[in-house]
Amino acid sequence: xxxxRKKILEQEPSEIEMLLPWHAAGTLNARDSRKVDEALxxxxxxxxxxxxxxxxxxxTIHLNESLGAxxxxxxxxxxxxxxxxxxxxxxxxxxxxxxxxxxFAKLSPRTLxxxxxxxxxxxxxxxxxxxxxxxxxxxxxxxTASLSTNGPITRELGAATLSRALVRFSPxxxxxxxxxxxxxxxxxxxxxxxxxxxQLQFGNKAMTKDEVASLLSRLQGEKIVSLAVAxx
Amino acid sequence: xxxxxxxxxxxxxxxxxxxxxxxxxVLYGRHHVRVFRFGLRLVRDEQIAEDLISEVFLDVWRQAGxxxxxxxxxxxxxAITRFKALSALRRRKDVELEDEAANAIEDxxxxxxxxxxxxxxxxxxxxxxxxxxxxxxxxxxxxxxxxKSVEEVAEIVGIPENTVxxxxxxxxxxxxxLLKAAGVERGWP
Numbered sequence: 001x002x003x004x005r006k007k008i009l010e011q012e013p014s015e016i017e018m019l020l021p022w023h024a025a026g027t028l029n030a031r032d033s034r035k036v037d038e039a040l041x042x043x044x045x046x047x048x049x050x051x052x053x054x055x056x057x058x059x060t061i062h063l064n065e066s067l068g069a070x071x072x073x074x075x076x077x078x079x080x081x082x083x084x085x086x087x088x089x090x091x092x093x094x095x096x097x098x099x100x101x102x103x104f105a106k107l108s109p110r111t112l113x114x115x116x117x118x119x120x121x122x123x124x125x126x127x128x129x130x131x132x133x134x135x136x137x138x139x140x141x142x143x144t145a146s147l148s149t150n151g152p153i154t155r156e157l158g159a160a161t162l163s164r165a166l167v168r169f170s171p172x173x174x175x176x177x178x179x180x181x182x183x184x185x186x187x188x189x190x191x192x193x194x195x196x197x198x199q200l201q202f203g204n205k206a207m208t209k210d211e212v213a214s215l216l217s218r219l220q221g222e223k224i225v226s227l228a229v230a231x232x
Numbered sequence: 233x234x235x236x237x238x239x240x241x242x243x244x245x246x247x248x249x250x251x252x253x254x255x256x257x258v259l260y261g262r263h264h265v266r267v268f269r270f271g272l273r274l275v276r277d278e279q280i281a282e283d284l285i286s287e288v289f290l291d292v293w294r295q296a297g298x299x300x301x302x303x304x305x306x307x308x309x310x311a312i313t314r315f316k317a318l319s320a321l322r323r324r325k326d327v328e329l330e331d332e333a334a335n336a337i338e339d340x341x342x343x344x345x346x347x348x349x350x351x352x353x354x355x356x357x358x359x360x361x362x363x364x365x366x367x368x369x370x371x372x373x374x375x376x377x378x379x380k381s382v383e384e385v386a387e388i389v390g391i392p393e394n395t396v397x398x399x400x401x402x403x404x405x406x407x408x409x410l411l412k413a414a415g416v417e418r419g420w421p
Contacts, residue, residue, distance in 0.1 A: 013398070013401045015397075017401070018397040018398065018400070018401050019397070021375050021376065021400055021404070022375060022381065022382060024376075025375055025376055025379050026379070027379050027380065027381045028381075048420060049420045052408075052418050052419065052420045053404070055357065056361075056372070056404065056407065058354075059354055059357040059358050060361060060372055060373065060377050061377055062354070063358045063361055063362070064269050064273070064373060064377040066358075067268075067272055067273070069265045069268060070264060070265070070268040070278075070282045070285055071282060074264065074282045074286050075257075075264070075286075077283070077286040078260065078285070078289050078290060081290045082253065082256065082290065082293055085293065085294070087251065088250070088251045
């Protein structure tokens with residue numbers, strides 16, 4: 001019994017051994033890839049198995065490539081079926097999602113990295129501004145550094161302002177979350193990343209300062225929003 | 233697939249959700265060959281595989297608005313293809329999956345033994361790949377040809393990630409046995 005169990009355990013593949021095919025295909029994450037590389041460098045038996053896997057990999061591609069391609073009949077059939085489908089009306093939130101995804105797709109990783117760095121810098125500057133305001137200890141009504149208007153944000157009913165805000169999303173916010181937020185607030189992105197922030201338009205009507213303040217406060221309470229300020 | 237292409241696939245899906253036919257054509261042009269080959273390896277019949285891709289992309293047209301982007305579009309396409317292929321196989325009650333391995337796809341290559349005699353071990357390897365069971369073929373194709381990660385294969389096939397790893401290991405072991413039976417020794421296992 002023990003001997004049988006020992007034999008089974010000996011036949012069980014190791015974790016590294018099982019990852020070899022993904023290493024050959026280049027689809028392992030960096031950490032696992034490094035682990036496999038290290039194991040291959042010190043284990044000749046594993047390296048032999050890896051050479052076998054590379055052959056299998058090459059021949060699987062060869063085999064699949066030899067299968068050819070479908071005829072034009074497939075696409076004709078597809079579009080005939082699509083033509084028979086009911087006409088659909090564009091959905092506003094999907095418009096936003098497409099524009100949003102498209103915007104990100106156009107940015108290079110370098111641009112995104114710079115945007116994040118600029119965002120961090122803007123945060124530091126803002127912290128500085130807040131510090132200066134507090135140090136000055138002005139007795140005037142409460143002001144927030146997050147609002148770009150010069151006057152106090154409260155008690156000024158009637159004065160309507162543009163319903164736009166600058167928003168920075170938290171780094172772990174997913175596109176789907178952001179799209180949902182835009183949907184929830186009936187917002188659209190009107191300008192791209194500047195200092196790590198997006199300019200959002202909320203509806204089509206102008207808002208009073210109280211409404212803007214309330215909106216910003218609600219936005220700030222959102223899990224995926226790290227900063228929301230009125231647009232200049 | 234590059235991250236840029238994956239992102240632009242997402243944009244295409246969003247446009248398709250709004251009824252954009254051009255986006256549909258672009259997505260089709262980008263993925264239909266791989267979808268066809270994956271389907272063909274599963275159903276082993278070119279006509280059925282061609283019907284499959286029409287059905288798969290029609291599903292995309294209908295369901296694009298529900299796509300949440302949690303996985304790559306190519307992974308989603310392969311998952312739909314697999315589902316449709318298995319349904320098609322179930323409809324074809326006269327086809328025995330295990331017994332008709334590689335018969336439906338026209339195969340003019342030599343048997344593994346003949347290939348070995350001709351010292352064509354690559355051809356023998358390809359022949360043995362077609363002789364694997366459907367579930368072994370499927371996992372080999374997804375990892376090697378479709379370049380899917382462990383997580384993506386798990387999603388497409390609907391099995392745990394550890395099962396994905398062990399299944400591929402045993403598929404490779406079976407392949408080695410088939411090759412050995414054909415007279416090809418590769419030094420593993």
